[in-house]
Amino acid sequence: MKKFFSAAIVLLLAVATLSAQDGMNCFAVLAGREATVDGSVLLAHNEDDSGEQMLNIYNVPRNETAGTNKYLWIEFPGMAVSDGYLNEYGVAVVSDACNSREDREDFTDDGVLYEVRTLAAQKARSARHAVELIGALVQERGYRGSGRTYVVADPNEGWVCAVVKGRHWVAQRIPDDMVMTIPNYYCINEVNLADTANFMGSPDIITYAVERGWYNPETDGKFIFKKVYSRPDTYSYDRNYIRHMSAMNYLTKKDYTTNPDTYPFAVKANRKVGLEDMMEILRSHGDNVEQKVVTKHDNDHPVCICTDVTVNATIFQLRNYLPVEIGALMWVTGTSPCVEAFIPWYSGMTESPAGFQRFASADEALEKHFSDSKQMKENYPDGIAWKFVDRWHWILEDYFGRSEGVQRVNKKFQKKLFKGQAGFEESIREMKGEELQKALNEYTGDIYKEYFHLFEQ
Numbered sequence: 118m119k120k121f122f123s124a125a126i127v128l129l130l131a132v133a134t135l136s137a138q139d140g141m142n143c144f145a146v147l148a149g150r151e152a153t154v155d156g157s158v159l160l161a162h163n164e165d166d167s168g169e170q171m172l173n174i175y176n177v178p179r180n181e182t183a184g185t186n187k188y189l190w191i192e193f194p195g196m197a198v199s200d201g202y203l204n205e206y207g208v209a210v211v212s213d214a215c216n217s218r219e220d221r222e223d224f225t226d227d228g229v230l231y232e233v234r235t236l237a238a239q240k241a242r243s244a245r246h247a248v249e250l251i252g253a254l255v256q257e258r259g260y261r262g263s264g265r266t267y268v269v270a271d272p273n274e275g276w277v278c279a280v281v282k283g284r285h286w287v288a289q290r291i292p293d294d295m296v297m298t299i300p301n302y303y304c305i306n307e308v309n310l311a312d313t314a315n316f317m318g319s320p321d322i323i324t325y326a327v328e329r330g331w332y333n334p335e336t337d338g339k340f341i342f343k344k345v346y347s348r349p350d351t352y353s354y355d356r357n358y359i360r361h362m363s364a365m366n367y368l369t370k371k372d373y374t375t376n377p378d379t380y381p382f383a384v385k386a387n388r389k390v391g392l393e394d395m396m397e398i399l400r401s402h403g404d405n406v407e408q409k410v411v412t413k414h415d416n417d418h419p420v421c422i423c424t425d426v427t428v429n430a431t432i433f434q435l436r437n438y439l440p441v442e443i444g445a446l447m448w449v450t451g452t453s454p455c456v457e458a459f460i461p462w463y464s465g466m467t468e469s470p471a472g473f474q475r476f477a478s479a480d481e482a483l484e485k486h487f488s489d490s491k492q493m494k495e496n497y498p499d500g501i502a503w504k505f506v507d508r509w510h511w512i513l514e515d516y517f518g519r520s521e522g523v524q525r526v527n528k529k530f531q532k533k534l535f536k537g538q539a540g541f542e543e544s545i546r547e548m549k550g551e552e553l554q555k556a557l558n559e560y561t562g563d564i565y566k567e568y569f570h571l572f573e574q
């Protein structure tokens with residue numbers, strides 16, 4: 118591979134025809150702890166957004182006065198629905214846009230959007246608690262977006278929480294031995310709010326649909342939430358079901374049809390799954406499905422779950438048999454998962470490596486999240502984000518020519534990280550307080566140093 122940083126980079130990044138605003142990007146995978154090789158709950162997510170995006174990762178300290186948790190915050194300045202979180206209780210939150218058919222507005226004080234997951238990260242002590250908080254907030258203030266599925270996990274269990282514009286929502290717990298994959302439509306089938314161990318939601322979720330004429334119990338059969346509440350063009354959109362098929366086919370080794378009506382809420386994989394499987398799914402270019410995702414772009418990067426505009430991929434590995442500071446961590450990329458290694462960030466960390474926070478204080482970042490979000494590269498040239506972005510643009514100029522060498526190097530590096538994980542965790546197992554924090558901070562910092570060194574080879 119030629120010297121990357123010496124190369125003059127002139128690039129017109131292909132503008133994908135679809136953006137997060139269209140609600141047709143992002144993808145999530147959620148695996149219960151009996152479905153995984155190491156007994157972890159795994160939550161994997163591709164964040165897809167077009168335009169200039171600056172990845173920041175903040176270590177937000179606990180605030181005793183405000184009663185807020187310590188948490189890791191993956192921030193994209195200016196974006197209302199793109200950030201990811203992992204808090205000190207091992208609660209992880211991400212989301213996928215899921216357009217609903219709701220066309221009425223029902224808000225108090227303009228409703229909520231960005232606030233939803235911030236609240237979950239700041240206050241939740243478990244995934245279930247996060248869902249309760251999200252549901253209560255949506256009911257109280259009204260959801261401003263068309264619709265969305267929040268995917269929430271902790272070291273014990275995973276939930277999906279589908280919110281609808283206005284004050285309706287429904288959430289379902291994923292069975293421990295199953296894996297769920299979520300493109301950009303609702304995935305909840307039947308709803309049974311009487312089963313409080315596995316469901317939560319607005320009490321009128323069915324009667325409201327009847328009232329609106331979206332569902333007729335006499336002619337439509339069982340109430341299937343995803344069919345009734347999804348915006349029809351989203352539900353039938355090939356880009357959605359093709360990505361869904363690719364993930365389910367990978368997990369089950371079956372061939373799913375192109376009809377989302379037939380898709381289960383979650384699938385049983387044909388083996389226990391691990392981090393590598395999550396990575397494979399997030400990297401999918403659709404090789405295991407006949408149908409192709411068609412995206413208008415001027416490069417040769419194949420697109421499916423992995424897209425030109427995947428600005429970050431994250432896998433949360435959440436284990437309940439270790440102290441949470443060590444047991445809960447996230448593996449993160451800076452752009453597209455197909456050309457990057459995933460780097461570990463432990464929930465017990467307290468400092469991000471240099472360049473990951475455009476402001477020293479997380480409070481300032483939160484305050485300026487929307488107000489200072491233009492021309493990021495010009496205004497914040499020292500951000501580490503540009504190392505990832507520039508390299509990705511360089512690869513896209515000749516994807517087939519340049520990706521392979523990068524992937525080869527990453528594969529080796531990733532293997533080394535996996536191999537080192539158990540030993541590192543063993544070495545810090547008895548540490549507490551500042552000693553542990555320091556060890557975790559240094560671990561991630563050192564890995565990035567090594568990783569960026571690889572960029573220049």
Ligand SMILES: [Zn+2]
Nearest residue numbers: 423424453455
């Ligand atoms: Zn790719």
